[in-house]
Amino acid sequence: MRITRVRTHRVVLPLRETFVTALRRTDVVETLIVEVETDDGVIGLGEASQVWQVTGESMDGARACIEGPLSAVVIGRDPEDLQAVLRDVRGAVVGNTSAKAAVDVALHDLLARSRGLPLFRxxxxxxxxxxxxxxxxxxxxxxxxxxxxxxxxxxxxxxxxxxxxxxxxxxxxxxxxxxxxxxxxxxxxxxxxxxxxxxxxxxxxxxxxxxxxxxxxxxxxxxxxxxxxxxxxxxxxxxxxxxxxxxxxxxxxxxxxxxxxxxxxxxxxxxxxxxxxxxxxxxxxxxxxxxxxxxxxxxxxxxxxxxxxxxxxxxxxxxxxxxxxxxxxxxxxxxxxxxxxxxxxxxxxxxxxxxxxxxxx
CATH class of the missing domain: 3.20.20.120 (Enolase-like C-terminal domain)
Structure with missing residues (x-):
C-alpha cells in the first residue's frame, strides 16, 4: 500500500448561533479538509482549522503547505510506516501546526480504515x-x-x-x-x-x-x-x-x-x-x-x-x-x-x- 495522492477541500459549515470569545466572533466553521489516498483506494481525512488568533494560519497558507512540502514527504510512502512518515511531516516545515495536524490525522484515519478499526480503538x-x-x-x-x-x-x-x-x-x-x-x-x-x-x-x-x-x-x-x-x-x-x-x-x-x-x-x-x-x-x-x-x-x-x-x-x-x-x-x-x-x-x-x-x- 502506497500513498498516491493528497487533496484539499475548503468547507464552510454554518453555526447554530454566533460564537463569541475574547479573541473573535464567528457564525461559521471555515476549515480545510485534507484527503490522503492510497493506490488501493483507501482514503483518510484530516482537518486544518483556520483560527488566525491562535495558530496564525490561513486557509490559503495551510493549503499551500499541505499540497506542497507535506505532500512531497508522504506521496510514495507506506502508511503502515506511520511513525517514520509522521516524523518527516513534522520536520518538513517550521510552524504550520494545523496543516501538519491535518496530514497526521488523515494518515491515522487511513491506517485505521485499512485495518477495519475505529480510530479510537x-x-x-x-x-x-x-x-x-x-x-x-x-x-x-x-x-x-x-x-x-x-x-x-x-x-x-x-x-x-x-x-x-x-x-x-x-x-x-x-x-x-x-x-x-x-x-x-x-x-x-x-x-x-x-x-x-x-x-x-x-x-x-x-x-x-x-x-x-x-x-x-x-x-x-x-x-x-x-x-x-x-x-x-x-x-x-x-x-x-x-x-x-x-x-x-x-x-x-x-x-x-x-x-x-x-x-x-x-x-x-x-x-x-x-x-x-x-x-x-x-x-x-x-x-x-x-x-x-x-x-x-x-x-x-x-x-x-x-x-x-x-x-x-x-x-x-x-x-x-x-x-x-x-x-x-x-x-x-x-x-x-x-x-x-x-x-x-x-x-x-x-x-x-x-x-x-x-x-x-
Whole structure:
C-alpha cells in the first residue's frame, strides 16, 4: 500500500448561533479538509482549522503547505510506516501546526480504515463516548444564565464560560451562571488571554471570595507571558490552565520546569497532530499536571480525531470537545448524547467522504 495522492477541500459549515470569545466572533466553521489516498483506494481525512488568533494560519497558507512540502514527504510512502512518515511531516516545515495536524490525522484515519478499526480503538481506546463540556459565548449575565440553563437541560454537566476583558462583567456573568445552574454543575472559565496578571488575580480572588466554585481558569493572560501565568498560579487557589501557551513539547517542558500552571489543554491543531498530542498528555500526567483534550471551532473530522485521542488516553478532567455541537446539522459519524461526544464505530473517523461532511451544514 502506497500513498498516491493528497487533496484539499475548503468547507464552510454554518453555526447554530454566533460564537463569541475574547479573541473573535464567528457564525461559521471555515476549515480545510485534507484527503490522503492510497493506490488501493483507501482514503483518510484530516482537518486544518483556520483560527488566525491562535495558530496564525490561513486557509490559503495551510493549503499551500499541505499540497506542497507535506505532500512531497508522504506521496510514495507506506502508511503502515506511520511513525517514520509522521516524523518527516513534522520536520518538513517550521510552524504550520494545523496543516501538519491535518496530514497526521488523515494518515491515522487511513491506517485505521485499512485495518477495519475505529480510530479510537486503533489508538487503544475501548469506549466511544467521551464526556465534554459545552461553551457559553461571551455575553451579558442574563444571556449567560439563560444559555447555561438550556445547556444543562440538554444533558451537559460541565459549562465553559467565555469571558472578555471587562472584570466586572466577567464576575457578574460567572455568578449569574452559578445562580442559574446551582452547585452541582461544574463551571469553568476561559479568558482567552484577555487579562493582565493583576486583573486575573483580582477576578479569580473575587470569585473565590464569592464562593463561585470555579473548577479552573483557562489561559487568563497572554500566551507568550509564561512569567505572568506563573504569578497568577502562585497567587490564587483556583487551578490555572494553559491553552494557547502550550503548542508543543518545548512549551510544556518550560511550563513544567517553572510550575507555571496546574493544567494544560491539548489541541491537535496546536501541537501538529495525534502523535505529539499523546506525548503531551503522557508527559503532563507523569509530571503531575491535569489534562484535557480540546478542540478549535472544527468540523466533525477534527472533533472525532480529538475525541478518539481522549477516549484512548484519558484525561484528568472533562474534555472540551463541543465544537461540532455548534454546527447547524447532524453528522452520522459524530453525535452528542447526555453531555458526551460519541464517535462512530465505523472504521477510522467514521466519516465516509467530503460529501457526507458537507451535508452536515
Amino acid at each position: 486503533m489508538l487503544g481506546g475501548a469506549v466511544a463516548a467521551v464526556e465534554t463540556d459545552v461553551t457559553l459565548s461571551v455575553g451579558d449575565p442574563d444571556h449567560l444564565a439563560a444559555s447555561a440553563s438550556a445547556r444543562v437541560s440538554e444533558g451537559f454537566r460541565t459549562l465553559k464560560v467565555k469571558v472578555a476583558a471587562d472584570e466586572r462583567q466577567a464576575l457578574r456573568g460567572i455568578m449569574a451562571v452559578r445562580d442559574a445552574v446551582g452547585p452541582d454543575i461544574a463551571v469553568r472559565l476561559d479568558a482567552n488571554q484577555a487579562w493582565t496578571d493583576k486583573q486575573a488575580i483580582r477576578v479569580i480572588g473575587d470569585l473565590e471570595d464569592a464562593g463561585a466554585g470555579v473548577e479552573f481558569v483557562e489561559q487568563p493572560v497572554l500566551a507568550r507571558d509564561v512569567s505572568a501565568l506563573e504569578r497568577v498560579t502562585r497567587a490564587v487557589h483556583t487551578p490555572v490552565m494553559a491553552d494557547e501557551a502550550v503548542f508543543g513539547i518545548a512549551d510544556l517542558v518550560e511550563i513544567i520546569h517553572r510550575r507555571a500552571v496546574d493544567m494544560i489543554n491539548v489541541k491537535l491543531a496546536k501541537c501538529a497532530g495525534i502523535a505529539v498530542a499523546t506525548t503531551l498528555l503522557d508527559l503532563a500526567r507523569e509530571c503531575g499536571l491535569g489534562t484535557i483534550v480540546g478542540s478549535m471551532m472544527e468540523s466533525p473530522v477534527g472533533v472525532a480525531a480529538s475525541a478518539s485521542v481522549a477516549a484512548a488516553h484519558g484525561t484528568t478532567a472533562v474534555s472540551d470537545l463541543d465544537a461540532a455541537w455548534w454546527i447547524r446539522g447532524v453528522s452520522a459519524a459524530l453525535g452528542y448524547e447526555a453531555g458526551s461526544v460519541v464517535v462512530s464505530a465505523r472504521p477510522g473517523l467514521g466519516i465516509e467522504s467530503i460529501e457526507e461532511l458537507e451535508r452536515v451544514g
